[in-house]
Amino acid sequence: MHFRLMVAVLAALVWLRGPTGAETLVERGDYLVNGILTCGNCHTPRGPGGVFDNAKRLSGGPQVFDEPAFTVRGSNITPHKETGIGSWSAAELKRALQDGVRPNGVPLAPIMPSAYYKVFTPRDMDAVVAYLRSIPPVANAVPAPVYKTTVTGVSPPGADKPMGEADLVEPVRRGFYLATIGHCMECHTPMSGGRHDFSRLGAGGQIFPGPWGTSTARNITSHPDKGLGSWSDEDIKKAITQGIARDGSRLKPPMGYGLYARLKPDDLSAIVAYLRTVPAKE
Ligand code: HEC
Ligand code: HEC
Known part of the structure; x- marks a missing residue:
C-alpha cells in the first residue's frame, strides 16, 4: 500500500518535472520573474523601509512614475479577476509584455520595459506567462493611468x-x-x-x-x-x-x-x- 502510494507520488513528480528532471515552465518562470527580470521591483507593494511585501507579491507597486507624458504605477499583475490580469488570455498577456499593448488596445507607458522583452525566446516567454498565471490572485486596485501624450519604447x-x-x-x-x-x-x-x-x-x-x-x-x-x-x-x-x-x-x-x-x-x-x-x- 505504502509502496504503491510512493510509486504514484514518484510518477506524479516525474510528470510534473518532465522525464529528464529538468525545470518545469513554471519553475523557469519563477526563476526569471523573481530574479533577473525584477518585475517585482515595479509591481510588488512595499512595507516599512521599502522591504517587499511578499504576501502581496506582484499586486501593484508603490512608486508613481510621474513624467511629462504620463502618470502611471506598476499594475496588479496577479491573476485576480477584477483588479489584476485574471481575465486576460495567455496571448493577450504576451502581447502586453512584448508589444506593450493592453487587450483593449491601449499602449502601456514605456516605463514598463516591453521594448526590452521583444528578445524573449518563445520558451522563456511561455515560462513567464505560465508563472504569472500560477501565482495567487491578490485583490488590490491600482489607480488608473493618466496619459498626456503617446510615447513608445x-x-x-x-x-x-x-x-x-x-x-x-x-x-x-x-x-x-x-x-x-x-x-x-x-x-x-x-x-x-x-x-x-x-x-x-x-x-x-x-x-x-x-x-x-x-x-x-x-x-x-x-x-x-x-x-x-x-x-x-x-x-x-x-x-x-x-x-x-x-x-x-x-x-x-x-x-x-x-x-x-x-x-x-x-x-x-x-x-x-x-x-x-x-x-x-x-
Ligand atoms: C532600475 C535601474 C537599474 C537597473 C535595471 C540596473 N541598474 Fe545597475 N545601477 C543602477 C544605479 C542607480 C546604480 C548606482 C547606485 C548608487 O550609486 O548607489 C547602479 C550600479 C550598478 C553597478 C555598480 C557600478 C559602480 O561603478 O559602482 C553595476 C556593476 C551595475 N549597476 C550593473 C547592472 C547590471 C549588469 C544590470 C542588469 C542585470 C543592472 N545594473 C540593472 C540602476 C540600475
Ligand atoms: C521599471 C518598472 C517595471 C518593470 C521592471 C516591469 N514593469 Fe510591468 N509595468 C510597469 C508600469 C509602470 C506599468 C503600467 C503602465 C501603464 O499604466 O501604462 C506596467 C504594466 C504592466 C502590465 C499591464 C497590466 C495592466 O493591467 O495593464 C503587465 C502585464 C506587466 N506590466 C507585467 C510585467 C512583467 C511580467 C514584468 C517583468 C518581466 C514587468 N512588468 C516589469 C512597470 C514595470
Missing part, C-alpha cells in the same frame, strides 16, 4: 526580435540576452532629448530619485577608468548581487540587487562576459 540595438534557445549557449550571447531581459541598459544608458542614446550604451548618468534620496546610474561599459574595465569578475558580481561597489560602499536602489542574488552562477558569469564586450565610453 525603443529596443536596444540587436534586441528587436526574439532570440532562440541556441543563442543561449555561448556565454557572451547569453549574457547579452540576460542583460536585455533584465533591462540593465535601460537604466544604465544616458537619455538625450527624452530618448535613450544607445550610441553611449552603458555610459550611465540617469538620475533616480526615491526614498533613498537620489542615485545616479554608473558607467558599466568596459572603460578602464570610467567603467568596469579594471574590475575583477568577482567585483562585478558582488556589485550586481549584493549591491556593494568595488570600494566597499553600499549601492542604492532602484537596482534590484536582492533579486539578482538569485541568478545561477553560469548566468551571472555570462552577464559579466557580456559586460566585458560593451564598447568603452566616457
Whole structure:
C-alpha cells in the first residue's frame, strides 16, 4: 500500500518535472520573474523601509512614475479577476509584455520595459506567462493611468526580435540576452532629448530619485577608468548581487540587487562576459 502510494507520488513528480528532471515552465518562470527580470521591483507593494511585501507579491507597486507624458504605477499583475490580469488570455498577456499593448488596445507607458522583452525566446516567454498565471490572485486596485501624450519604447540595438534557445549557449550571447531581459541598459544608458542614446550604451548618468534620496546610474561599459574595465569578475558580481561597489560602499536602489542574488552562477558569469564586450565610453 505504502509502496504503491510512493510509486504514484514518484510518477506524479516525474510528470510534473518532465522525464529528464529538468525545470518545469513554471519553475523557469519563477526563476526569471523573481530574479533577473525584477518585475517585482515595479509591481510588488512595499512595507516599512521599502522591504517587499511578499504576501502581496506582484499586486501593484508603490512608486508613481510621474513624467511629462504620463502618470502611471506598476499594475496588479496577479491573476485576480477584477483588479489584476485574471481575465486576460495567455496571448493577450504576451502581447502586453512584448508589444506593450493592453487587450483593449491601449499602449502601456514605456516605463514598463516591453521594448526590452521583444528578445524573449518563445520558451522563456511561455515560462513567464505560465508563472504569472500560477501565482495567487491578490485583490488590490491600482489607480488608473493618466496619459498626456503617446510615447513608445525603443529596443536596444540587436534586441528587436526574439532570440532562440541556441543563442543561449555561448556565454557572451547569453549574457547579452540576460542583460536585455533584465533591462540593465535601460537604466544604465544616458537619455538625450527624452530618448535613450544607445550610441553611449552603458555610459550611465540617469538620475533616480526615491526614498533613498537620489542615485545616479554608473558607467558599466568596459572603460578602464570610467567603467568596469579594471574590475575583477568577482567585483562585478558582488556589485550586481549584493549591491556593494568595488570600494566597499553600499549601492542604492532602484537596482534590484536582492533579486539578482538569485541568478545561477553560469548566468551571472555570462552577464559579466557580456559586460566585458560593451564598447568603452566616457
Ligand atoms: C521599471 C518598472 C517595471 C518593470 C521592471 C516591469 N514593469 Fe510591468 N509595468 C510597469 C508600469 C509602470 C506599468 C503600467 C503602465 C501603464 O499604466 O501604462 C506596467 C504594466 C504592466 C502590465 C499591464 C497590466 C495592466 O493591467 O495593464 C503587465 C502585464 C506587466 N506590466 C507585467 C510585467 C512583467 C511580467 C514584468 C517583468 C518581466 C514587468 N512588468 C516589469 C512597470 C514595470
Ligand atoms: C532600475 C535601474 C537599474 C537597473 C535595471 C540596473 N541598474 Fe545597475 N545601477 C543602477 C544605479 C542607480 C546604480 C548606482 C547606485 C548608487 O550609486 O548607489 C547602479 C550600479 C550598478 C553597478 C555598480 C557600478 C559602480 O561603478 O559602482 C553595476 C556593476 C551595475 N549597476 C550593473 C547592472 C547590471 C549588469 C544590470 C542588469 C542585470 C543592472 N545594473 C540593472 C540602476 C540600475
